[in-house]
Amino acid sequence: MLDLLIIGAGLAGLTAALRAVEAGLRVKIIAKGMGSLYWATGAIDVLGYLGGEERAVASPWERLAELDAGHPYRTLGDTRVRGAIDWFQQHIEPSGLGYRSADAHNLLTPSPAGAWRPTYLAPAGQRAGAATDDRPMVIVGFQGVRDFFPHLITRNLSAQGQVVRAALLPWSVLSEQRDRNNAQLAECVDDVHTQQRLVDALKLVVKPGERIGLPAILGRHAHAQALAHLQQGLKTDVFEIPTLPPSAPGIRLATALRQALEQRGVRVEIGMEAIGFHAEDGVIQWVETETSARPLKHRAHAFLLATGGVLGGGFNSTPAGRFWEVIFDLPLTVPQDRRQWFRPLFLDARGQPAFHGGVAVNAALQPVDATGDAIYANLWAAGSLLAHADPILERSLEGVAIASGVAAAEAVKTKSTAAVATMER
Amino acid sequence: MAPISWHSVDLSLDECIKCNICTSHCPVSAVTDLFPGPKYVGPQAQRFREGDQAITPDHSVDYCSGCRVCNEVCPTGVKIAEMNARARADMVAKQGLPLRNRLLGRNELLGKAGSFAPALANFAMHNPFSRFMAEKVMGIARAAPLPTWSTSGTFGDWVKRTRGQRLRSAKKVVYYHGCATMYYEPFIGKAAVAVFEHNGYEVIVPEQNCCGLPLLSNGEFGAARNYHQGNVGKLTGFARAGLPIVGTSTSCTLTLKEEAPELLDMHDEAATTLKMATYDIFEWLYELHEAGEFRTDFRSMPMKLPYHAPCQQRAHRVGKPALALMALIPDLELPESHARCCGIAGTYGYKVEKYQIAMDVGAELFDFVEAQGSDVAYTACDSETCRWQLEHGVDLPSRHPIEILAAAYGLYDLARRDLTTG
Amino acid sequence: MKKLATDILVIGGGSTGAGVAWDAALRGFRVVLVEKRDLTHGTTGRYHGLLHSGGRYAVKDPQSAIECIEENRILRRTHTHCIEDTSGFFVVTPEDEGDFPDRFQAGCATVGIPCEEVPLKEALRREPLLNPRISRVFEVPDGSADSFLATHVTVQAARQAGAQICVYHEVVGLLTEGSDGARRVTGARVRDVVTGEELVVEAMLTINASGAWAGQIAALADIPVRVIPGKGVMVAVNHRLVNTVINRCKMPADGDILVPVHTVAVIGTTDERVADPEMLNIEPWEVALMLAEGDKLVPGLSQSRILRAWAGVRPLYQENYTGDSRDATRALALLDHQQRDGVAGFLTITGGKWTTFRLMAEKTMDKACAQLGVDRPCRTAETPVPGVEQGYYWVGHRLHEVETERLQGDLVCECELVTRSMLEQAAANNPTVTLDDLRRDVRLGMGPCQGGFCTFRAAGILQELRMRTEETAPSNRAARPEEPAWSVAHMQSPRHAMHQQPATLAAGRSPLDNPNLLLRDFLQERWRGVTPVLWGRQLKQERLDELIYLGIMNIDHLPPDDDASPLTEFWQFDTTPGAGSEETT
Numbered sequence A: 001m002l003d004l005l006i007i008g009a010g011l012a013g014l015t016a017a018l019r020a021v022e023a024g025l026r027v028k029i030i031a032k033g034m035g036s037l038y039w040a041t042g043a044i045d046v047l048g049y050l051g052g053e054e055r056a057v058a059s060p061w062e063r064l065a066e067l068d069a070g071h072p073y074r075t076l077g078d079t080r081v082r083g084a085i086d087w088f089q090q091h092i093e094p095s096g097l098g099y100r101s102a103d104a105h106n107l108l109t110p111s112p113a114g115a116w117r118p119t120y121l122a123p124a125g126q127r128a129g130a131a132t133d134d135r136p137m138v139i140v141g142f143q144g145v146r147d148f149f150p151h152l153i154t155r156n157l158s159a160q161g162q163v164v165r166a167a168l169l170p171w172s173v174l175s176e177q178r179d180r181n182n183a184q185l186a187e188c189v190d191d192v193h194t195q196q197r198l199v200d201a202l203k204l205v206v207k208p209g210e211r212i213g214l215p216a217i218l219g220r221h222a223h224a225q226a227l228a229h230l231q232q233g234l235k236t237d238v239f240e241i242p243t244l245p246p247s248a249p250g251i252r253l254a255t256a257l258r259q260a261l262e263q264r265g266v267r268v269e270i271g272m273e274a275i276g277f278h279a280e281d282g283v284i285q286w287v288e289t290e291t292s293a294r295p296l297k298h299r300a301h302a303f304l305l306a307t308g309g310v311l312g313g314g315f316n317s318t319p320a321g322r323f324w325e326v327i328f329d330l331p332l333t334v335p336q337d338r339r340q341w342f343r344p345l346f347l348d349a350r351g352q353p354a355f356h357g358g359v360a361v362n363a364a365l366q367p368v369d370a371t372g373d374a375i376y377a378n379l380w381a382a383g384s385l386l387a388h389a390d391p392i393l394e395r396s397l398e399g400v401a402i403a404s405g406v407a408a409a410e411a412v413k414t415k416s417t418a419a420v421a422t423m424e425r
Numbered sequence B: 001m002a003p004i005s006w007h008s009v010d011l012s013l014d015e016c017i018k019c020n021i022c023t024s025h026c027p028v029s030a031v032t033d034l035f036p037g038p039k040y041v042g043p044q045a046q047r048f049r050e051g052d053q054a055i056t057p058d059h060s061v062d063y064c065s066g067c068r069v070c071n072e073v074c075p076t077g078v079k080i081a082e083m084n085a086r087a088r089a090d091m092v093a094k095q096g097l098p099l100r101n102r103l104l105g106r107n108e109l110l111g112k113a114g115s116f117a118p119a120l121a122n123f124a125m126h127n128p129f130s131r132f133m134a135e136k137v138m139g140i141a142r143a144a145p146l147p148t149w150s151t152s153g154t155f156g157d158w159v160k161r162t163r164g165q166r167l168r169s170a171k172k173v174v175y176y177h178g179c180a181t182m183y184y185e186p187f188i189g190k191a192a193v194a195v196f197e198h199n200g201y202e203v204i205v206p207e208q209n210c211c212g213l214p215l216l217s218n219g220e221f222g223a224a225r226n227y228h229q230g231n232v233g234k235l236t237g238f239a240r241a242g243l244p245i246v247g248t249s250t251s252c253t254l255t256l257k258e259e260a261p262e263l264l265d266m267h268d269e270a271a272t273t274l275k276m277a278t279y280d281i282f283e284w285l286y287e288l289h290e291a292g293e294f295r296t297d298f299r300s301m302p303m304k305l306p307y308h309a310p311c312q313q314r315a316h317r318v319g320k321p322a323l324a325l326m327a328l329i330p331d332l333e334l335p336e337s338h339a340r341c342c343g344i345a346g347t348y349g350y351k352v353e354k355y356q357i358a359m360d361v362g363a364e365l366f367d368f369v370e371a372q373g374s375d376v377a378y379t380a381c382d383s384e385t386c387r388w389q390l391e392h393g394v395d396l397p398s399r400h401p402i403e404i405l406a407a408a409y410g411l412y413d414l415a416r417r418d419l420t421t422g
Numbered sequence C: 001m002k003k004l005a006t007d008i009l010v011i012g013g014g015s016t017g018a019g020v021a022w023d024a025a026l027r028g029f030r031v032v033l034v035e036k037r038d039l040t041h042g043t044t045g046r047y048h049g050l051l052h053s054g055g056r057y058a059v060k061d062p063q064s065a066i067e068c069i070e071e072n073r074i075l076r077r078t079h080t081h082c083i084e085d086t087s088g089f090f091v092v093t094p095e096d097e098g099d100f101p102d103r104f105q106a107g108c109a110t111v112g113i114p115c116e117e118v119p120l121k122e123a124l125r126r127e128p129l130l131n132p133r134i135s136r137v138f139e140v141p142d143g144s145a146d147s148f149l150a151t152h153v154t155v156q157a158a159r160q161a162g163a164q165i166c167v168y169h170e171v172v173g174l175l176t177e178g179s180d181g182a183r184r185v186t187g188a189r190v191r192d193v194v195t196g197e198e199l200v201v202e203a204m205l206t207i208n209a210s211g212a213w214a215g216q217i218a219a220l221a222d223i224p225v226r227v228i229p230g231k232g233v234m235v236a237v238n239h240r241l242v243n244t245v246i247n248r249c250k251m252p253a254d255g256d257i258l259v260p261v262h263t264v265a266v267i268g269t270t271d272e273r274v275a276d277p278e279m280l281n282i283e284p285w286e287v288a289l290m291l292a293e294g295d296k297l298v299p300g301l302s303q304s305r306i307l308r309a310w311a312g313v314r315p316l317y318q319e320n321y322t323g324d325s326r327d328a329t330r331a332l333a334l335l336d337h338q339q340r341d342g343v344a345g346f347l348t349i350t351g352g353k354w355t356t357f358r359l360m361a362e363k364t365m366d367k368a369c370a371q372l373g374v375d376r377p378c379r380t381a382e383t384p385v386p387g388v389e390q391g392y393y394w395v396g397h398r399l400h401e402v403e404t405e406r407l408q409g410d411l412v413c414e415c416e417l418v419t420r421s422m423l424e425q426a427a428a429n430n431p432t433v434t435l436d437d438l439r440r441d442v443r444l445g446m447g448p449c450q451g452g453f454c455t456f457r458a459a460g461i462l463q464e465l466r467m468r469t470e471e472t473a474p475s476n477r478a479a480r481p482e483e484p485a486w487s488v489a490h491m492q493s494p495r496h497a498m499h500q501q502p503a504t505l506a507a508g509r510s511p512l513d514n515p516n517l518l519l520r521d522f523l524q525e526r527w528r529g530v531t532p533v534l535w536g537r538q539l540k541q542e543r544l545d546e547l548i549y550l551g552i553m554n555i556d557h558l559p560p561d562d563d564a565s566p567l568t569e570f571w572q573f574d575t576t577p578g579a580g581s582e583e584t585t
C-alpha cells in the first residue's frame, strides 16, 4: 500500500512528492489535469510585495515576519521556509534549468507589460534580464506573435530608466506553421535549425554590448541547449520574458519535476479527478477518482491535498455565497456571503477577500476545524489552497507551494516514523 | 447536431478557462496548421455552432483524431474530444460521408467479408495496385498499415473447435473480443483465454457486435446506435448475472463503457448496467491482483520491452495496470513511453489526407522506441491499430501485454503468436 | 474658441440621435451630432438585444405594438446585417394562467403581427432546452439585433450624407437668446472630453436625443423635463441556450425574455427607479431574480456559466407622472418646447425603443421641418445603410470566415474570434479612445475570459500600430488622416478586415497613446461587469485573469502616471461613496 497519496500535480504536489520519496515514502500523485505551472512564469516567487507597498520586497527573508499571523510562512517559520527553498534549488539543479537567487535577494526582471517584476529564484533563461545589470537591452519580438509586444515593453522599461529598444523579426524565422501558441513555438525552437535561423536573424539586429530579450519560447524540451546555442552564436546574453499561458518555462519546470519523480519510481497519474473518499473514525481509508465506468479507489496511509484553491479547482462556490473545498468538504475561511468577496477596484492593493481565504491548518499542515483540531488524522494540505494568504497578490505562489509541500511531506514522514516506532514498542 | 443541450458533453464547454493547455498537448495540432487545436474546435467553436444553420461553419474539426489527449490534460474537465466527435457527426449528418469513411467505419463487415477467403482478401487489399487504386478512388492512404486477415481461421472458429478443451469453473468471465481479434488477430483472444484459465476462470464467449467505435469516430451516429443497442441486448444479461465483461481491445471496452453512452446519449438502465460491468482486461486483472488472487508464477523474461499505453487505454482513466502487472515478471525491463499518441487513432491514419499527419504524430513514439537501442526484440501496446502503426513506424514486431503475460506463464510463444499447447 | 455653424445639432449618440442625424442628413440639412463618449455609451449600448415584433405590447399598448411591427419590417431591409432572424416564441408556463394567451393572439391579429401557434412538440424540437412544462407556444417575427453595429452604420450613413459626427464631445451648456416667453436655443457649448477644449456649435435647431439624460440637457436651458430613469438589469449566459427569442406569454414583467445575441443568451430585465442615469450598480437580488425567472423558461439556466451582468436605464417620460416606472409608458415622447415651454429652436425626443428609433427620428424631423418651414420628406425607410448586402447576421458567421480564410493564427480575442486586422481596422477607422470602444466595435473581451487574454494583446497591438504609424508618417502629421474614415459597415467581418490596407491611426492626441491606461481602464471596466456574477466557473476564470495581470504582467506596478480617460471617470463613479457598491472589509 502507498504511504502517501498526493492529490494535485501543481508545484506543491510535485515538490511534496519529491521530498516524500527522498524521505523513503512510497508516493503517488493523482491529478485531474496539468497543473498551474503551465500558467505561471516558471520563476520561483517567494515574496514580492507586502501589504500594498509600491516597492518590491528586497529580500523575502527580511520581511516574512510582517505577514499575517496565520500565513503559511508564519506557520512554518523563517528557517523552515528558507530551508525548503534551498532544498528545492538543490533538487532542481540536475534539470539544468539553473535556478538561482540574487544573493538571497529578489531580482527584478521585465514582465511582458514592461513592469519590473520581483522574483526570488530565476531560471538561467531569465536571469540576464535583471534590472541590476547595466547593459542596454534590445527586446525582440516576431511579427504576428500574439503574446509578445516589444514596443510595449520598451515603452515602459525606458520610462523607468532602462536603456532599451524594440525590434521585430519575421514570423518565418520561427516556423512555417502560422497558428502556434507559446508552447508550440517553444517546440519549434527545440530544432537546431530553427535555433540557427534565430541566431542569423538576431545577428542583424543586435548592437554590440546589448543583451537580448525574447519571448519565452526558447525550447520546450531542449531549452538549455537552445539557450547555449543562441548565447554562443550571438556572443551576448539572451533572456526570456515569460508571457501569457501556456508558459514554456512553467512547462519545463513541471516536466523536470515529473522526470525526477519518475526516475525515483513515483507515478504521476494525470486525467484522474478525485470525486469522493471514505473515512472511518477520522481516518481516511481511500480516495475515489472518476473513470470511464466505476470509481477507482486509491488507498494510502496518508493523503495530501494540493488541489490549489479557486484556480486549481480545489474550491467551488455558488451564487448563494457558499464557498467550499470540493473533495473533503473542508471548512474554508472565505466569507460565506457573496457581498464580502470583492472590492470595487480590480487593482485594489489589498486584494480581493474571496481569494485570501482557504483551508486553515495547524503547525503540521493538517486541516483543522474551528476549534483547531485536525479534521482527519491522516490528511495534510499544501499550496495555494492554504488560508490567510493570497499568493498571486503577494507574488508568493511558488514559495508557498514549495515551502508547504516540503513541510507537509516531512510532517507525513514524521508521523509515519512515529507510528512505526509505536508499533515496534 | 441539436442546438446545445444539457448534454453533459456540450455543457462541459462552460468549464473552459481558455488556458490552452489542451492545445499545447494535442499531438495533431502540433504537426499541422490544418488542425487549429482542441480549444479552438472544442469549447471555442462550439459557441458559434447552432442547430439549424444551413452552412456548417467549420470543417477543421474533422482533423481531430479523437485521441483524447486533450481531455487527459485539461485541468477543468472539458470533454473536448467528445465535443469534437459530436460536431463531426453534425457535419456528417448535413453533408454526408465519403464512401471511404463508410467503409472504414464498418470494420466488422469488412472483417467478415475478408474472412471467407482471407488469403485472397489479403492479396486484394495489400498488393500495390489495389492500394494505389484505393488511394485514388477512396482516399485510403496507400502506405497506411492496414490489417491482414487471419489465414488460420477466425477467433470464433477456434473457440468452436476447442470448446471441449476449455476450463469449467464456478468463477466465470465474459470475454469481449471485438472485431480485430475476431478476424485479424485471433491469437490475442487465445492468449487472453489462456491467462483467464490459468487464473482459474472459465471463459464465456458470447455472440457480440462490433462496439461501433469506427462509426462513432467517422461521425455515423445512427449506425453506431444500432450496434451499441445490439451489444446491450446481447451482453447485459451477463452483467445482470454479476459477470464481468472483459475485453482485450482498449478502444472497444472504452466504447462500451463510455463513448457510446456519452456520445449517443444512451443512459438507460440496460446500457448503464453493461457500462458498469465492462472492464479492460488489465484493469480487471489488476483488481484480481489487489484482491491477492492473481497468479504470479512467471518465468523469467530477460529482455527490454518498450511499452506504450495507447491513448484509448489512457482514456479509461484507470492508470496503467498493464505496466504494473508486467512489472511482476522477473527480469523484464519496461521502459515506459510518454508519447502522446501513435498517430493512427483508429482509422484516422488510413485516410490519405491524414496519413502524413499520423506519421508525424507517431514520430514521438517511434523515436522513443528507437532510443531504446538495438537489443529490443518487441514493443508492447494494448491497442491493435496502434501496434500496426508502431510496426509500420519502427521495424519491430509489437505485442499486446496479454501476449506477454501468457508467454511469461509459459503458455504462449511470442514469436509464433500461438499457444504453446497449439 | 472654435465655432461651428450648422442647421441641426443633435445631442446624443445613441440609436435615437444617430437616427435623427441620418434622417436629417438625408433630408439635406447640415448636421452635427455630439456624443459625450463613444457611440452607444448610453442605453443603446446596454439594452437587451431584441428586435421587437410588437408581440410584447400587443395586449397592453397596441399603439406601440403597431409601431414595432412596422419598424421591424423596415429595419430588416435597412439594417439587415445588424439583425439576426431568430424568430420569437411566446410561451405559456404553468405560472401564466388565465385568458392572456387568447387575448395575446387576438391582440396580435388586431395590430397585424403575424402570430402562429406552434405545436408543443415542434417547439421543443426546435428549442430542446425550453421548459417542457409549458402548455402553449406562439411564434412571432422577433429578432435579435446588434445595437453597437446598427448605431455605428447609421452614423456612417449619416456621415456619407454629409453629417459631421463628434464623439467624445459633451454638451456643457445650451446657448439661448431672448427673454422669457420668447426664448430660443441657438446651439450648444461643447467640450472635447479628450483634449478638454471647448467649442461652440451654433444651430438653427437643436435636438435633444440624450435619452435618460434628456432632463439634464433640457435643464441647461432651464426647461423642466421630468425623465424617470428606470434601471434594467440583464444577465448573459456563456453560450446560446436557445436560438429563438423566448418571451413569457403574460403581461410584461421582470425577467421574462431570453434573447440569443451573438454567442450568448441574455435574460432580462428588471425595472427600478434610480436617481441618475449613470447609476448602473447591480445588486445580488437583481441577479438572483433574473436567474430564477430564467429557470422558468429554460430550467437549469441558473446552473450554467454566467458571463456578465449589466444594466441600462430607460428614459421613461410621462408628463406629471409619479408612479411605478414599469407602468410609465414606453411610447416615444417628442417634446416641442416652443409649444410646451415657449422656447424655440429646441426639440426633445426620448423614450421609445431601439426597435422604433427610425420612426422616432422621422417624427422628430417632420416636426423640425415644420418648425423650420420647409417640406422635405423622410427617406430613411427606403435607404439601406452601408453593409446590408452581407445579409442577416448568423452566429456561425465569424467562425465560418476564420475557417475559410484560415485566420486562426491571427486571433487576438480567441473567445469572440476577433482577428488582429479587425482590431486594427476598427481602431483606425472610427474614433477610438479606449479599449471599451473596441469592445463595442468588434466584441473584444466579450467572451468567457472577459478580456483575460485579449486586453493585454489589444494594448500591445495598439502600441505597435501607433509606432508603425509614427514610423511611416514620422513628424509629418499632415500625412496622416485628420479624422478616421468611419468605415464601419464590415467591422465585424474577419474576411473583410483581412483585405484592407494596413491600418494607420489618425492624427491627434488620444489616450491610446498610453497603453497602461488602456489596460487599467479596460480591466476595471470588465471587473465591474463580472463582479455581480463571480462564483463557480467564472470565479475560476477571474482568478486566472488575476494570475495573468498581477502574477505575470505585474500591471499593478507599471510606471505610475496620472493619466485618465473618459472611461476612468466613468468607472470611478462606482467607487465614490454613495454611488458605488458598498466597501467591503
Ligand SMILES: Cc1cc2nc3c(=O)[nH]c(=O)nc-3n(C[C@H](O)[C@H](O)[C@H](O)COP(=O)(O)OP(=O)(O)OC[C@H]3O[C@@H](n4cnc5c(N)ncnc54)[C@H](O)[C@@H]3O)c2cc1C
Binding pocket: C011, C012, C013, C014, C015, C016, C017, C034, C035, C036, C037, C038, C039, C040, C041, C042, C043, C044, C045, C046, C047, C048, C049, C050, C051, C052, C169, C170, C171, C172, C209, C210, C211, C212, C213, C217, C230, C231, C232, C233, C269, C311, C312, C313, C314, C315, C349, C350, C351, C352, C353, C354, C355, C356
Ligand atoms: C434594460 C433595457 C433593455 C432594453 N431592451 C430593449 C430591447 O430589447 N429592444 C428594444 O427595442 N429596446 C430596448 N430598450 C430600449 C432602448 O434601449 C432604448 O429605448 C434606446 O436605446 C434609447 O436610445 P437613445 O438614443 O434614446 O438613448 P441613449 O442610448 O441613452 O443615448 C443617449 C446618449 O446621450 C448621451 N449624452 C448624455 N448627456 C450628454 C451630453 N451632455 N452631451 C452629449 N451627449 C450626451 C449619452 O452618452 C448617450 O449615449 C431597452 C432599454 C433598457 C433600459
Ligand code: SF4
Binding pocket: B015, B016, B017, B018, B019, B020, B021, B022, B023, B038, B039, B042, B043, B073, B074, B075, B076, B077, B078, B080
Ligand atoms: S485545457 Fe481545458 S480549460 Fe484549458 S483551454 Fe483547453 S479545454 Fe479550456
Ligand code: SF4
Binding pocket: B025, B026, B027, B028, B029, B037, B038, B063, B064, B065, B066, B067, B068, B069, B070, B071, B080, B081, B084
Ligand atoms: S482528441 Fe486528440 S486530436 Fe482531437 S483535439 Fe484532442 S488531443 Fe487533439
Ligand code: SF4
Binding pocket: B067, B309, B310, B311, B312, B313, B340, B341, B342, B343, B344, B345, B346, B383, B384, B385, B386, B387
Ligand atoms: S491506436 Fe494508438 S496511441 Fe494510437 S491512436 Fe489509438 S490508441 Fe492512440
